[in-house]
Amino acid sequence: MPQFDDKENKVLLMGPPNVGKSVIFNHLTGLDSAIANYSGTTVDYKKGRITFEKDEIYLIDVPGTYTLNSSNEAEQVAVDMLNKGASLLVVVLDANNIESSIYLLLQILEKGIPAIAVLNRIDLLEEKGYSFAAEAFAEELEIDIVETVAVKEYGLSKLKKKIREKLQIETQNDLANNINASWENAERLSNKYLNKKNKKEKNKREELGDKLSSPWPGIPMAILILAFIFAIVVGIGMGLRQYILLPFFRTLVFPLIYRLVSAFTTEGIIRNILVGEYGFLIKGLEWPFALVLPYVLSFYTALSLLEDSGYMPRLAVLLDGLFNKIGLTGGNIIPLLLGYGCAIPGIAATRALATRKERITVAALISLAVPCISQTGALISLLAEESILVMFLVFLVSFLAIIGAAIVMDKSIEGENEPLILEIPPLLIPDPKMILKKVWLRLKMYISDGALMMIYAIAAAALLYELGILEQIGRIFQPVIENWLLMPSEASVPLILGVVRRELAVLPLLEMGLNSVQLFVGAVVALFYVPCIAVLAILAREFNFIFATKIFVFTVGFSFLVGGIFARIGLLFI
Template sequence: MSKAHVLLMGPPNVGKSVIFNHLTGLSVSCANYAGTTVEFVAGKAGINDRDVVLVDVPGTYTLNATNQAEQVAVDMLRGQHKPGTQSTCSHCREESDVCAEDLGSAPSAVICVVDANNLESSLYLLFQVLSFGLPTVVALNRVDLARDKNIHIDWEGLSRRLGVPIVPMVAVEKQGFQELKNEIRNSLDRPFEPRLDWSQDKHWSIAEKLSREVTTGRPSQNSSRRRRWGEKLVQPWPGLPLAIIILAIAFALIIGIGMQLRQLILLPFFRDLVIPQIVAVVQAFVPPGTIQNIMVGEYGFLVKGIEWPFALVMPYVLSFYGVMAALEDSGYLPRLGVLLDGLLNRIGLQGSSIIPLLLGYGCGIPGILATRALATGKERLIIATMICMAVPCISQTGAFIAMLAERSVSVVVAVFGLSFLALILAGLIMDKALKGPRPLTIMEIPELLPPRRDVLAKKIWIRFKRYVTDGALPMVVAVGIASVLYETGIMAAAGRFMSPLVEHWLLLPQEASVPLILGIMRRELAVLPLIEMDLTTLQLFVGATVGLFYVPCIAIVAILAREFSIKTAFFMLIATSATAFIVGGIFARMEFLAWIFG
């Protein structure tokens, strides 16, 4: 018999993931911008004396089904979700007993999260949810922010008018959760009795009227000051100069903090303490020969498989995620999207497209999946192409900085400047090649707030764990495979086959063929081995350029085939490989670059 399942719904950036995490104990990333949850997530939750399956549905402003996120929400409300289809639950891959058995019928109840700071627009979505006739509990979240702005909501009066229970909450402070559990438990056992007419044409008028009648107070001076600064950040002046300064500071912090972590803590720890002990143990128990070399040789996975992901890449991963978490939690990223809206419009995108692009700098997979919230297939394909062609993931970013920062910061700037230029060119070319309408920009701008230290720490910890499982461990496996290929001579043969291209076109030494072969398994491995080669600054830049445009990771190829088609995935492989070698060979012959980089 299937368990009762409850849908957790609401607009993006309203605290759904925080509520889901608390009720289920699962770690789902929450951020102060739209587009974080692109697949719905299911987990078991104990609601007082009853176990239910809680489903975090993708955040959406309406249920008009104009994109995949909205369609998933509508399908879930109708009980039409089919696990294993394109809109899959994240747990279908890990806990199929939860998804396949419990999510195939109509939901037992709905928790609709409403934003106390944007009551009218949240009520519009709530009315659409109520039109499905399901037992509904309203979580009125972020009442603390409304209170700080001297705005008070008569939630009890609103509850009486709507005929649904409303629980005021401050999810990040863990306030209101017991009351929410009580109301969810009650809603599972009582019939739903709507008190208003939920016909579609009356949603906005009712929302406007009710929000006006139940809200009192005027914004405080501090709130007005934050609002004024929030408005300035989306205007060309002073928004654009401030954006340049903010991004420059962010870039400097990522490099500076990461370099200090690497040089002062992680490298000494692994090279002086951990790795010598591992080598000593292996040499004591494993006789000299191929097996020992595979374990602790030149590409030994117990040496390079630990040093590369944890000592060279991880410090920049931590600094990147720390800076990104601060920008997310402050509410600045949506404002950056508004500033870049004019530029993005020229390549057939809207300002909100900045979100999947930025997610791509963490990992290309969530960046591509986040395109589901975009309105058109053309937008989705443009963003996916841009991510595959010119957006380095965090592991690759860490590899670039580890390889180049100590030699010349100007080379690091040049690589990321090249990435930005390639993004624009890829977008322009795809916009001309693909037919389709240019979408209107619709984007929510959240409150401008100082980042919370506890939230930042949690985000960094969650993303660090994901890096270990999704980035570091696969890198260890890839290094292990590479070690076997190297010690058996297969990689040397492949290197000799590629040497004419590497030596005569890219002007790199023959041993640089090895990382190109490794890069097929993990993109950052096309860069990391170059660190230990005696290369000039120009050669390092050429290697970084090839690594930037090189073939996507195998996991990204699989996602492209699933989200679009096998033909699209094959096109990306050919396009990225051709671009990598063409651009790399051109730069290798620009001798004046050696003078520029010093």
Template sequence: MGCHSVINNISNTEKEEIRILLIGNPNVGKSVIFSKLTGMQVMISNYPGTTVDYSQGKIKHLGKTGIITDVPGIYSLEATSSAEEVAIKFLEEGRPDVIICVLDATFLERSINLAFQVMEYEIPVVFVLNLLDIADSKGIKIDIKSLETELGAPVISTIATRNIGIKEVLQKTWELGQNDYYARREEGLSKEEIWDKSKAIVKKVHLNSVESRVSKLDKFSDLCINFYTGLPIAIVVLLFCLAIVVGGGKALRTLILLPILNNWYVPLISKLIESIISEGIILNILIGEYGMLIKGVEWPFALILPYVALFYGVLSVLEDTGYLPHLGVIVDGILRRIGIQGSSIVPFIMGYGCAIPAILGSRVATSQKERLIISTLVTLAVPCIAQTGAFIALLGNHSMLAIIFVYLISFCFILLGGIVLNKMLDGFVNPMLLEIPYLLVPNAQALLKKIWFRVRSFMIEAELPMVLAVGIAALVAETGLLNSVGVLIQPLVVQWLGLPAEASIALILGIVRREMAVLPLLQLNLSTLQMVVGSVVALFYLPCLSVFGILVKEFSIKVAIQISIFTIFTAILVGGIINQSVSLINALLH
């Protein structure tokens, strides 16, 4: 069967707005190209399946507007997954004016197979041959002109992370998108024939004069996915990351941020407010014990921000190097015991930043049961980075063993909760099918852009609720409502948990933001046991309002309420058991 292309000219009428569809395999650099073309700060991850939703952006070029849609990475157009269904929906219902199909220079045969399926839709196509730098490092050379002839459509070579070829892609896209030109392929090829044709093309366009090379990163990648070498590597990597976040965050907080706050900001703002407002409830709400202008700045910026910034820096490096899928292979055996695949290590790690992207990231799971397990465990026992900062601020100067104890409890309940949920919930968990991308040296510009975007998003989303929570704390404290609430829940807080009645405010504020269940404890003179109990209660405490909203959106109001009740019950039960057990032991010893 022949497969020669015939160019069809349907219309020469220029369009005012060009609709562009960006399509390609996972890990081929689509999101990078999308970001470069639109200038949008899109999250870019070197991990299969992270782009579950489609993204849209605008392009201004030559006085005209283009609407570009980036669909999830796919391997075929057979509608066997949700990602493929999204891509087909845009091809059939959206009918773009031009398609940018990104090809992987390191796995060209697989990309060409998808290219043939794309061309069947008779829409103008610009092929982008990306990752040429990685291909070159492996000794892979490709004859671009020959590939263009075989596909019967323009092929632009790019190294997207370095902006190489991006302008050419834009120009060619505009050229084809202005008029209805398309490359018509002969129909009737079976799946096997398409694969055979793809193999034949790869043989033609691959230049054999260059010997294949195995880089040091490739050798290290092999070590990372071998269990016996990968496990110790994973432990070292995670401990190193933990040291950077905890040690670096504490250093930034102690040496820079707190001195600036205490020596400059607090005296200045206090003097300013006192000169404007006389003594009274308003003054106390603004600069008192829970002053919005004091604690509303100290807690998010001086106590939490250092850990947030360093965590997102570490996470971005792990993503952009491609290490996370390697880690998924190593932990698959452990995670499968709690009902999820090793590839779901990514949502878990994202949960240590914030539960919201972790719950959204659970969409990559292959079953509803797995999604529920991931979302429940992240909500229950995975502390977000803001909580981590609060734990370190509360416990760090008193006992590092206490911090380790809290996180040990977290880890145990992740395993225990997963085992219980795996047995309780109906459904199945598929075997792990995970593409392992090459280990890469991250692009510095893209990496810094991603870190800044994440930190900025956190501050926008967290700052206002945190300041609001501080305001509520000040109001409750100044109006005497705290005493009323304390009387109502005194048997629970004082007698069962062993905390002072003033700790009730932490339980109230924890509804707004999870870390706010910890930070008010800094104002109290607590023993080490009380700090640990308060931290454990805050660890398991109900999801904050934004997380609750995401649970409702992703599942249902019923599921969100059930998870919330489960977390509150666990928080009070475990915190009380720790307090009562230690108190009993102390009583027996004395």
């Protein structure tokens, strides 16, 4: 890949957020792409390779930005990339929000770099009864323009051909002197080339979109939608686990593994490491793939539906008033929801928040009280069959902890939150093909970043357990575990494993024969317990090592404190 100072054969893909840049990038580069970190920042971007017969160019998917007046770190990276120059700019415009897109285009064209405009989502424009005179617009600005519907791959082959043609032109006009980048000029161009074809009543989808953004009936509908999403996650996850994956592993896979291991090993430490109490050939398959994977699959399916339907920004608008009362904004719901998938993308998504105060607050909330989907799956596996009530109580505790911590942090951290400014996209029917692609990509990420790490941790635990080292370490925790949390001493093992993977603070509890109170206490301690190593690493990268250390110390202390309090309350009900 070229360095950013190297302009030759480097094409920048630019545009506002949520305009379809990623779809265009994935189509143009196929599988020949990677995610990189921009030097000196914590902002990620995608880079890929496009091959034209013997020619090869490099495509950079620049972080989305509404204007070049950068207001956060991601937008500043976009400006820096642009300032370093390129052979060609591909600027994606949102046909559904054309005036603001034109303003960004004018700002970019002021740089004088050859450019192609891509007018995406023209289907939504036509659906509203409008047309845009793209050719006349392009002629006035002296640029090439391609009309696309990225999610349907309409126009993308033409775009690829146009990129090649543009790069082959040896001399290109310097347009910088012909551009007046102002909102007045953007409004003039929008009014001049955007035409109303016919009067069109709002369709049912637009009417539903308006209702979902209004307090009434938006808030009751939000409750129903989120309850439905929770039911999908729990219901589908439990169904896959109970009726497909567990029977598959326990009746077909595990007996075969036991027979093979017994045939090649004798009784003793080697066999125990492989198929014993923490045998990694058994637990290393059962925990990540039979107990957790079903909930990962159902959660990411539900999350992709929320994202691709355009509902998440509407949820942010609805929650803004409520969130303001606890020191958050509606826009904070997006990284929080991502945190329920995995803390790492949730914390990374705080880069788009307007103030450092918001970033610190949301990152701390995710680290403290937002269980990732792997841990959520473990919690449901631990609690659902024993007591649905206990399961709901654990998630209620999580919800109340988020509210309480947000209020405390709002009062203790200096600074103000910026008011919510959010573009509301049209309500769309998710494309099943795109949903499958997103879920597949996220499942691959879970397997590579989550399941494999879990297997490694289980293998290490099996070795340490058989060598007696886990027992020795557990004795350090024993007074706290037995006397304060009122749980058996072997419950110290999950706390050791939980530092590696959060869900491992829960899964070993499944086989300890705990009563309902002990299950609840164990689940609460696991909920608030220290984030896994990967989360601590990204906290140190996004903020600093001191912040990550504070999170580590606080979560350990808070989890034991709250767990002990609930253990004593539980004594009243035994």
